[in-house]
Amino acid sequence: MSNNVLIVAEGKAEGLRKVSFELVNAAQQLARDLGGAVEGAVVGNQVGAWAEQLAKTGVAKVYVVDNAGLENFAPESYASALAEIIRAAAPAIVLFGASGWGKEVSARTAAKLGWGLATDCTDAKIENGALVLTRPIYAGKAIAHVRAKSFPVMVSVRPNIVPPVEAESPAAPIEQIAVTLKEPRARVVEKVENAKSKVDLGEASIVVSGGRGVKGPEGFAPVEELADALGGAVGASRAAVDAGWIDYTHQIGQTGKTVAPKLYIAAGISGAIQHLAGMSSSKVIVAVNKDPDAPIFKIADYGIVGDLFQVLPALTQEIKKLG
Numbered sequence: 001m002s003n004n005v006l007i008v009a010e011g012k013a014e015g016l017r018k019v020s021f022e023l024v025n026a027a028q029q030l031a032r033d034l035g036g037a038v039e040g041a042v043v044g045n046q047v048g049a050w051a052e053q054l055a056k057t058g059v060a061k062v063y064v065v066d067n068a069g070l071e072n073f074a075p076e077s078y079a080s081a082l083a084e085i086i087r088a089a090a091p092a093i094v095l096f097g098a099s100g101w102g103k104e105v106s107a108r109t110a111a112k113l114g115w116g117l118a119t120d121c122t123d124a125k126i127e128n129g130a131l132v133l134t135r136p137i138y139a140g141k142a143i144a145h146v147r148a149k150s151f152p153v154m155v156s157v158r159p160n161i162v163p164p165v166e167a168e169s170p171a172a173p174i175e176q177i178a179v180t181l182k183e184p185r186a187r188v189v190e191k192v193e194n195a196k197s198k199v200d201l202g203e204a205s206i207v208v209s210g211g212r213g214v215k216g217p218e219g220f221a222p223v224e225e226l227a228d229a230l231g232g233a234v235g236a237s238r239a240a241v242d243a244g245w246i247d248y249t250h251q252i253g254q255t256g257k258t259v260a261p262k263l264y265i266a267a268g269i270s271g272a273i274q275h276l277a278g279m280s281s282s283k284v285i286v287a288v289n290k291d292p293d294a295p296i297f298k299i300a301d302y303g304i305v306g307d308l309f310q311v312l313p314a315l316t317q318e319i320k321k322l323g
């Protein structure tokens with residue numbers, strides 16, 4: 001085992017996801033304290049461009065599995081590919097993003113290799129030679145500090161907590177790792193694009209969310225129009241998702257996504273602790289609610305007591321005038 005920290009990058013059609021750059025930053029201090037280097041891993045099909053992008057973030061080396069068997073997301077295939085990289089790189093710590101993708105793949109990979117995994121961490125540091133992690137628990141009501149008993153260990157890091165590395169560095173070497181993948185147990189029959197996700201929710205700098213107060217699927221129209229006018233993404237409370245008004249991929253909170261945009265607008269959302277767990281780190285929070293005693297106003301920077309069906313269109317109209 002080396003003293004290195006390996007980060008597992010994730011990407012989308014346009015390139016690496018923001019969380020990949022956050023992981024490089026999170027890994028740098030850990031590697032310094034361990035006396036090792038930061039290395040990167042990229043897995044997928046036709047991911048040469050992602051590997052080149054990662055190679056310029058300041059990592060010492062990038063390992064790639066580029067395999068046609070990874071065209072569709074099959075967690076067991078991704079875990080097999082990553083296990084090969086980890087065997088070759090032999091790092092002390094592997095960092096994943098605690099995104100939907102990262103949560104699934106990290107658990108599979110840790111199980112495959114028999115490593116420990118600390119999930120959804122908001123801080124990681126080396127203290128007296130041991131890895132100490134910070135994990136919000138009970139929907140953020142308590143904070144647990146976890147000490148890893150030994151190395152190697154895997155960690156998933158909550159997105160939008162650590163700033164991403166920005167400066168471009170000279171390109172690091174890229175090593176291709178060959179793997180033989182088994183046929184996955186599930187077959188992808190159809191892929192359907194989510195029409196409401198014009199902007200990636202996890203990376204959006206502005207999020208407009210609707211809750212039970214929107215009263216139905218058509219009630220999301222003013223939420224979407226405001227999000228569009230602001231160039232933001234659409235979020236939702238679990239109540240709205242459970243009612244079937246909007247897809248689960250929009251859910252924000254303890255059992256949904258964690259976001260930390262510059263601006264979060266909550267419309268018709270009461271502010272349950274489980275919802276706050278996913279958005280309370282937002283820079284500026286605006287709440288629109290007709291109940292002046294709604295708990296969301298306790299954490300809002302700006303509160304508008306009123307009917308969202310009047311307030312949101314008025315906001316959209318004013319924002320369009322500015323554009």
Ligand SMILES: Cc1cc2nc3c(=O)[nH]c(=O)nc-3n(C[C@H](O)[C@H](O)[C@H](O)COP(=O)(O)OP(=O)(O)OC[C@H]3O[C@@H](n4cnc5c(N)ncnc54)[C@H](O)[C@@H]3O)c2cc1C
Pocket residue numbers: 210211212213214236237238239240251252253254255256257267268269270271272273274275278288289290291294306307308309
């Ligand atoms: C284990 C567990 C996990 C959970 N995970 C999540 C999670 O990830 N995310 C999440 O969101 N919830 C989660 N929940 C559910 C959570 O406890 C709340 O039930 C949920 O967040 C409530 O959603 P809401 O605020 O949209 O609805 P409500 O609490 O019903 O609030 C609706 C609000 O809309 C306002 N309103 C109504 N009409 C209007 C109008 N016309 N204009 C303006 N305001 C209006 C009302 O005053 C009210 O405040 C979880 C619960 C459990 C037990």
